[in-house]
Amino acid sequence: MFEAITKRPFWFNVLAVIVFFFVLAIIFFSLLGAITKHGQTLTVPDVRGKSVNEAMMILEKAGFEADVRDSIYIDTIPALAVWEQTPEKGSEVKVNRTIYLTVNKVIPPMVLMPDLEGLTFRSAEMTLHSRRLNVGDTIYKPDFATNTVLQQLLNGKPIKPGKNVPEGSSISLVLSSGTGSIENPVPNLVGLTYAEAREALSASNLNLGTVLIDPGVSDTLNAYISRQIPARKNEMGDLNLVRAGESVDLWLVPVKPVKDSVIVTPE
Structure with a gap:
């Protein structure tokens, strides 16, 4: 075969090569559509x-x-x-x-719980969404700072800032409803234990204000209330009135006081 090729003129061999590659190109491009599935969508x-x-x-x-x-x-x-x-x-x-x-994902990633207390509801909502957390129930409680977050809850329990919580969790918010418009008499807390006084304030929709503790107190919850501001009655003997959401300051002593006393606050 080599002999047959070499006996032919050079120009003939060049022409044969050109024809071969030309035919090969035609075959390739004719099959290209089938190879690439051109036009098939x-x-x-x-x-x-x-x-x-x-x-x-x-x-x-x-x-x-x-x-x-x-x-x-x-x-x-x-x-x-x-x-x-x-x-x-x-x-x-x-x-x-x-x-x-x-x-x-099968398992939700964990995110850090933000600190929402003191924020407005709108700010708290935006903060939760930025952490991919949801707003759960909203619970209103009387307080002077209207529509601000008083407490943050997860599954009904307080959740501290910085704790890891599953992404997508619903965080319930305790919000301030502002002070009430109706005035009620100040409850008499003198003589009650600190634990009892807190329950009485909660039942009256009042907040715990400043708590001053006598140095002799070793058990705060079982300490007694010796003074309160505002007092039950004023110096004229009339009942003091407060609105829901206002605060009451307390003084704690280790021994139960003998009797209530009227406290006049300095001007």
């Missing part, structure tokens, strides 16, 4: 909200590849459900195109 189905296994089955049956690209935590959808897909549903793409999925 499919519509991407919607698999959002479906489990990752179900989503992959749907995509593979439709002629696509599927791959989990990322994960996120959303408390409103089941674990391992598809949250997002790329390309989006309804997109026209080539056959065998890979569809990337973002799925919901």
